[in-house]
Amino acid sequence: MRTRPILTAFNGGEASPLMGARTDFAKYPTLCRRLENFIPLVQGAVTRRPGTGFVRKAKGKCWLVPFEYSVDQAYMLEAGDSYLRIHLNHGTLLDGAAPLELVTPWTLPLSTDGDGACRLRHVQSRDVMYWACAGVPQQKLSRLGATNWTLERLKTRNGPFKDLNDDKAVTVYASAASGSITLTASADIFLPGHVGALFFIEMKDGGGLxxxxxxxxxxxxxxxxxxxxxxxxxxxxxxxxxxxxxxxxxxxxxxxxxxxxxxxxxxxxxxxxxxxxxxCPYGFVEITAVASGTSATATVTGDWDLPPGVVGAGNATWRWAHAAYSDVEGWPEQIAFFRNRLVFARGSRVDCSVAADYQNFASKDYGVLTAEMAVALQIQSQRNNRCQWLAPTGAGLLIGTAGGEFLLSEQTSSEPFGPENAKAAPVTAYGSRGIVPPLVGATSLFIARAGRKLRAAAYSVEADGFTAPDQTWVAEHITASGVIGLAWADQPHALLWGVRVDGQLIAFTFDADQQVYAWSRHPMRGKVEAIGVIPAPQGDADELWLSVAREIDGETVRHIEYLTPTRDATAARDEWWHVDAGLMLRSDVDVTSVTGLDHLEGETVQVAVDGASHPDAVVTAGAIALVTPGRTILAGLPAPAVIEPMTLDVGGGAGTAQTLTQRIAKVSLRLVNTGGLKVGPDTAHLDQAWFREPADIMGAAAGLFTGDYELDFDGPWGAGARFTLVADGVQPCTLVGAVIDITTNG
Structure with a gap:
């Protein structure tokens, strides 16, 4: 029996082998057995992933942190072992001839979680970025000018503090009301780790006033x-x-x-x-030295002196409290903005600053409790699970813990969020990994505790609460090794990029409105260790940046790279870019060699000359020689793309054709802006498609093909009909649909 089914879409993405018999699944015809370095598009097509451009060798293993002042002023920060570098416009900010570098308090072990994920947390307000990392005090990064950046400890005012001491036998008094003072306690309450932390002291019983x-x-x-x-x-x-x-x-x-x-x-x-x-009847000091468990030196801080009712041995008071964060208690591990407040979290504790005053954590406004004051609360649950991330949403602050997810919001919607109108209620109980979830529309995409499931948390009117359905059930193998990083790029393709534990780059095309949920894998030569997204320099797209570890010339190096723009029919023929770690040379005259490729020393690179495919070349002394001279030269590592649709269920006559003997005789591909591909029954048996027309100038790049391309297909007889398409050169490829000529025996 001969049949000619059409594949109209491939945006179901790569599917798990466990989906191999699910022909009853509505999206089965759009699924793929294999989808590598192709991006599933919302419209249904798949397009070859653009290649990456080389920026600079990283100083070492690092994390990538976006710093976005505006759409047209965006930086990518390289946060490594006790250092910070700044990249912009596909280059690096320099201090003379060397990269501008700031010293940071976090080491690589401190900033790396046990599962390999990044522990650095950061939020930005215009030119200022606030940082949190377990093991070190909060930091404040300020852009004071184009080349003037500072990083300093973020010192809070007036709190936050632990609960007030309730043991009336343990008292403290101050030696003076202002300046540098001595705190004397009746028991051992001071430790060396309290240096640099705040201390709260209040008059007892009205202080005799x-x-x-x-x-x-x-x-x-x-x-x-x-x-x-x-x-x-x-x-x-x-x-x-x-x-x-x-x-x-x-x-x-x-x-x-x-x-x-x-x-x-x-x-x-x-x-x-x-x-x-x-x-006020209370005051604040910063501990500057600890002489013993009962004696500490401190400096009076705040907007007033200490009250007289705490000065002198006769005014010893039991109403005191240590800072909530210090070297003793630990420092905030999470940070976010919520309701115009700066939020810290550690363990099950959450602290929100005074409204619109990010470094002020006063619990009262000159002794009066108001709605603008700081909010401090504990996440109440049956298990004492640590906070893993904070994610602001329209409904409230979503808090991910190892045991479940909570929503911090107002108790009463008619009143503003504040210390007397705040609650943290459980919303789901899946548990989270320590990766901050991107907010996509009204949906937070978070990685579940084991690191292998992506869940989409959003408020559901039907459920009258939050739901978080699994987004990996069709392709659980994609994330099986565990996910350690996420970054959302809304333009142009609505993609959630991810990094697996094994260093492979993955992507999830997500458009809830169009019900498109498609996974794809994007293997590269090397191991991706970190990703981040910022607006492209032109401001017309979101740009993925990567830190990639590679073995080059016998040593491990790390490259800072960016994903080059997706091109369309308006792009010049020499602008298409489908190699990784690539560099593009533009010259006013023909050149016969290219230099500046030291980062790929000894590697075999693919080359395009004025948009045309060129024989591969080996980088020697940072250079390659060209067989064909040209003015626009692109060179980089291969990034082959592969698509293999699911086994088609057609031609069965009386039932399914899944186990019948079939053969594909012909394939008609509907293509857009395609310059090269191969097709066959598998990757070992491929036929080259040729798009050059008689009118094309020999040696020059042929025009990109858009239309239907038919190939005779010498496929073998076998159980189930399927084909494989590979784009492994420097040319683009977009597959819109396919008509398959199948003969079924049985």
Missing amino acids: LPWEPGQVIAVDDLRRSDGKIYRCTAVEDVSGAAEVTGTVKPVHTYGRVWDGHNITGDDQDNGAEWEFIG
């Missing part, structure tokens, strides 16, 4: 408590022979001097006093 009340006798220099603050009387109404008493207006100011009333009745009663704000 009377509360302000109207009509009470008062004198200059008297202290009173009012509205959570402390005031000193600096002047009183003075009527001869009359008692001096307070007025009727309660002091609430936070700076300067204000009268609480004055003699307006005309009688002989003094009823007004002037009050100077001197602070």
Whole structure:
């Protein structure tokens, strides 16, 4: 029986061998047994992955961190072992002839998780990037000018702190109210690791200060408590022979001097006093040295001096607290922005800064609790699982822990998020790996705890809550070795790029609106160790950057590279780029050799001359010789692309044809902008497709082919009909559809 089925789409992506018999699956005809270095497009076609351009050798193993001030000002940061380099516009920021380099506090072991994923966390606000990494204090990277960058410790103000001490037998007092002071404790509470951390101290039982009340006798220099603050009387109404008493207006100011009333009745009663704000019943210090467990030197910080009720041995207080983060407690491991607040997290603790004041973690506004103040909470669950990532969404701050996912949001939607209107509620219970999930529309794509499943977390109206369906069930083999990195590139192809534990680059075409969920693999010569995405220099696309480890000339080197742009019919013939770690030379005259290829010393590279295929060449002393001279030369490592659709279920007559003997006699390919490919029953038996027309100039690049191309196919008889297409040269290839001429025996 002869049949001629058509394959109209390939955007089901590469499927697991376990899907081999699922002809009942609606997307079965769009699946592929193998899809390497082809990108499945939302429209249904697959297009050959563009090659990568070489930027510079990395200093060492590193992570790639996007720094995006705007669409047209974007940098890629190379964060390695105690150093930071800055790349932009496919080059590197220099300090003289050498790369500009900042010293960082994180080492490579500190910034690498046990499963191989990156532990560096970062969020950006215009020219400033805030960093968190387990084992080191938070950092602040500032771009002060084109070549003026600084990295310094991020010091917070007024917190955050651990819970207040509740053991009344353990007290602390200060030697003075301002400047450099000594803290003396009644028990061992100080450790060397507290140096550099904040310390909170508060008067006990009101500190012996009377509360302000109207009509009470008062004198200059008297202290009173009012509205959570402390005031000193600096002047009183003075009527001869009359008692001096307070007025009727309660002091609430936070700076300067204000009268609480004055003699307006005309009688002989003094009823007004002037009050100077001197602070609150509590204060903050930064520990600068630890002499012993009971003695530490500190510097008073904050907007006011320490209250008198904590100064001196007679004012020892049990109301004190250590900083929530220090060398003793550990430093924040996660960082994010949420509701215009800077958020830290470590373990099950989450701290949100004062609204719109990112380095201020005050729990009260001059003694008064308001909605703008800092928020501190513990994630409550049956298991004490550590926070793995923070991901802001429209519904709230999604928090991934090793045991499940939570949503930090308002308890009451009618009130603003704040210390009295915050909750962290469980939403799913899958557990997460420590990889920050990209937000795609309203969906957060996160890697589950074992590292082998990608889940899409989003609010579902039907479920009236969050759901996180598995996106890898059709292709579980793609992520079987584990995923250690993700990066989202929305333009032009809606791709989630990923890095596996074994160093292979993978991609997931994701468009929920069009119901396209397609995996593909993108093997390269070498091992991909890190990826990141920034806008391309032209601002018209998102650009994937990679750090790739390769064995070159007998040693392991690491290349910083970027994925070159996807081309279309408007591109010049010599602009297409399908080699990796490549360099392109443009000259005003014909050249017969190319230099500058030291990063590929000893490697056999593929070459294109003015867009035409050229024989391979070996890099010697950083150069290659050309057989055919030209003006635009591209050279780089091969990046062959392979597609093998699923076994077709056609021609069975009375039932399935899956186990019947079949043979393909002819294949008609519908192609767009294609310059080279081979087709056969498998990769060992391929026939070259020829697109050169008689009118094409010999030696020059032929025009790219768009249309239907028919090949006679000398396929063998066998169980199931399938074909393989390979694009392994320097030419582009886009496959839109295929018509297969199949003969079935049985």
